[in-house]
Amino acid sequence: MRVATDAPKDALSPVPLTAVTIEDRFWAPRLRVNREATIPHAYAQCEETGRIEAFRLAWRPGMEPRPHFFWDSDVAKWLEAACFALATHPDREHEALVERVVALIASAQQSDGYLNTYFTMVEPERRWTDLRDAHELYCAGHLIEAGVAHYAATGRRTLLDVVSRYADHIGGVFGRAPGQKRGYCGHEEIELALVKLHQATGDARYLNLARYFVDERGTTPYYFAVEAAERGTPGHFGGFMDHMRDSARYNQSHQPVREQDEAVGHSVRAMYLYSAMADLARADGDAALRAACDRLWQDVVGRHMYLTGGVGSSAANEGFTGDYDLPNETAYAETCATCGLVFWAHRMLHLDGDGRYADVMERALYNGVLSGVSLDGRRFFYANPLASLGGAHRQAWFGCACCPPNVARLLASLGAYVASQGAAEAAVHLYAQGSMRLNLAGEDVRLRQRTDYPWEGRVVFEVGLGRAVRFALRLRLPGWCRGPALRVNGEAQDLAACAARGYARIERVWVDGDRVELDLPMPVERVYAHPEVAADVGRVALQRGPLVYCLEGVDNAAHPVHRTLLPAGSPFAAAFEADTLGGVVVLTGSGASLDDDGFDARVPYRYGRPGLRTFPVRAVPYCLWDNREPGEMRVWLPEVQLG
């Protein structure tokens, strides 16, 4: 059934994280806070809550806190983030902590390779009996990702070997051979982790195991029914899952993945599964799997994605609902799911290099991912609503603490998303002042970006080369930009001729000191949602460059945000304000609201449209809301014609 095809000749590969530096005034301070505040904060939370201690395997029945079967994954994601930070910013103290945690995790491995604190201590008799709910392979996946990141950051195989042994153990338990369990995890994650383990070790068994988990999913007989029957007791989620109308759709096991064409169920699970599918489609040149990825991509970004890149609109299933069902106040848009969309988009981008994937990656990073963490790095949004009457605020931690370390590991590895390279081609996806070192046509190439992106749209690239070399430089032309312009060494380029699939492509013999200027005009744009998005009918949002803006109560105290309409066609001005939110471009323009004079206090309704008054409004980037006084916020505002 699988048709192997060659990967495209010009296939791009991700660049190593350490090949890129980011030295801008947008991301660099956030990445520093991520290293200096978020990662230590997350470690402290893991320690305080017993998650670190659990790896000592000292818990005994009756002791509090009782470990939870999620816990290993939180520590693993923290460790992965810590390793990424270590890779870009070596620090002896930080490294010592990483090594202590690595040693602690290694010490919890059982003699057969098994490594899960919960099922070693709390329910040892239930190992591998509740794949649907107990997150056992999910935790394994995160440990594997941590092992790969630790190896990449330090060159030390300590944890890589540990997780390889664990993966070997898992490979013995699961599969299609006689005596093996035909299972897969109720929370996808191990699939993409095994692909990474294959990339790090070169061992094809891990890719095979990833393929098995992906392809076995949703086949008949249905494994989660088989395991429930064998177990004879409710799963760990018990009644909760039984109340889910369809737990198979919840975890994307309702049909074989190659047949899926609709994003359903829990959104983080979906994003991780689709990421693994894209990995395997690329590794195997698997056209059928690729086609499934394309269908799912089109469904997710075309019908289920918020303007902010958030996906999974419903709290009830932490996931997908109907097409275009994108309510604002109740938007779930879990931070982890938006991180997952970045992971998936990055993989899709490496399948065919189309800028539309990078557009989504950028949309999610600058908006729905970054909103997940406060400016001080110590408070987090789990859900990311697009409107709030004032009740939504970041929290220091969560009982189910998936989001904080997820955003931490993504930010710590941001450099890896900036560019990709092929044999003789570099592609720049994200613009941020800094530099990158690539290897193109066998030569070391330095590319320096000078820009104030995303505050300004001008980006200058300086090429650093030992000797002249021919390669293609592809620069992304963001989907949000309506009039890009490009000069090479001062000479204007004809984008109609050199742009394709979202990138300008300049192939030439480059010499040291060559200079490329990309100009991405950034007017304030009024955004309209597809008419099928019922929640946004009659509404408008503001965007400038990649940043979605919002009105926040603290900036608009005189006129409550929930009452504010935007007059059609009235202009907005953009200006950088150094003292606002650490330095941001603020949008200023006119808002309007209905008079309440004509209302009888007896009833909040009246006939005939009340008069309108206009007043100044200020908008700030959505990703930075709730960093000042608590209050309300709104992205989509009703539009009104004056006069």
Added chain:
Amino acid sequence: MRVATDAPKDALSPVPLTAVTIEDRFWAPRLRVNREATIPHAYAQCEETGRIEAFRLAWRPGMEPRPHFFWDSDVAKWLEAACFALATHPDREHEALVERVVALIASAQQSDGYLNTYFTMVEPERRWTDLRDAHELYCAGHLIEAGVAHYAATGRRTLLDVVSRYADHIGGVFGRAPGQKRGYCGHEEIELALVKLHQATGDARYLNLARYFVDERGTTPYYFAVEAAERGTPGHFGGFMDHMRDSARYNQSHQPVREQDEAVGHSVRAMYLYSAMADLARADGDAALRAACDRLWQDVVGRHMYLTGGVGSSAANEGFTGDYDLPNETAYAETCATCGLVFWAHRMLHLDGDGRYADVMERALYNGVLSGVSLDGRRFFYANPLASLGGAHRQAWFGCACCPPNVARLLASLGAYVASQGAAEAAVHLYAQGSMRLNLAGEDVRLRQRTDYPWEGRVVFEVGLGRAVRFALRLRLPGWCRGPALRVNGEAQDLAACAARGYARIERVWVDGDRVELDLPMPVERVYAHPEVAADVGRVALQRGPLVYCLEGVDNAAHPVHRTLLPAGSPFAAAFEADTLGGVVVLTGSGASLDDDGFDARVPYRYGRPGLRTFPVRAVPYCLWDNREPGEMRVWLPEVQLG
């Protein structure tokens, strides 16, 4: 603390249910369906689900279904509805069934007067130990209301005596004397029931007990903490209630009722409590209690009421949230709560005769109550959203089946809401073709209404009298009407002179054959919500007379309702269509929607406002939606200016 004041001299009293007939083409068919379909259907459901059988007290541990502690109330409400129907429409077969159920209920009474199937059979050792959650006094209240209705309908004291003995038992258990429990119910209901029992029996002890329950609520020491400590085990709602942020606010026991000024918690509980407070304020001329009622009224109708009269916007607590928090798609607006608002409004109206209470009563009856039951009388809405993408539909019954019998008993007693009488004054609150018999200034007075209300606003009253008599006739001038006109025997009346507090008042010596013509113009009105109602900013609704309209998918198949905007200022026409929904006035006008041509399939967002196209739309009364093909519905539509 309580200051007794005289009730106002011109205080109105409700008219007996049997004094009013309704013979119109709006309500009369619905009341017939209520008698012939809903009441038998509800009985069948009570029988099928074991609710009737429970009164045989034959359940033993292990048998299925296990009775629920709600069940008695469902049967009691059914019986109350059945008795109301019997009062207005005697029927031997129906009466025989009523008597069988009465006998069955009587047979379940214990020798000490106690009468609760659940706590007699299922948990006899836990009688009166969980007032917060177990609805024990709530069930008693509904039995009492049934007993009063049975007595009124048949003149037989069978059930009245049974519930009086039960009330005597309750009066022994609860109170402030030594050895008594200082408790009250977690779900208010018994308070208003005891007032009715007092009215039916003349026994002051029942009014005293009602007063005790109302005034004890929310005092210190806090009873629900006391009983939990004494019991030592979780309440019947256990974890659910513990997860409620504040269960005291949930059941309005967070402070003494006289100090309350904000509607909080479960909305049905609140409406029943406030109804009892209004009853006692009237019975006792209690100014402090009256002041609390006024404050709560202003809060509920001024800041928490949907255009349809629905109250309690949140499903999470089935109740009240923040001021002006009136989301449309997720509107809970439980049918029972809207019934409760009618009960309360009717009582407030009898406190001071102001038309604003009748306005709310009418708003709720014609919209949010009537929406609770299908045209065929066999399907029910529990929640009454003001917008649906197609997922909300009436159901045949509910596990928690409070709403169907509640709407059945309210409709079966509708005549009692039409008018009130004082010593020499009649007040007509609701317009519906039919007649009423009143006693004014010692004379029998017949008032005949001729009207096609609510389809047309002309109402003609014909006075029938044995001899000339002086009395005042007050006719409500609905708050929705902007230009009422009045003639007496053809002579125009100066409403500026004779109208006050929502009624035109004509005091004169009336003679047989006098004729009063009230003209209430009913243009199609565009309604705007108070600017604080965030969900409706930029939106408009349509109303004609007392009826709120909606767009339903089945009428607007060519242009999905969720995409539809209403062009500002475009006219709507109203025309009666005999073939639509059993005969309704349909509104027709123009809608508009954004083109989707300009959208890239890759992402559901674009810059610049898409073009608008216009098309015809049809609107039908909200109360009748979801009676044809299932589909979407919307009351509040975004308004847009064309051109």
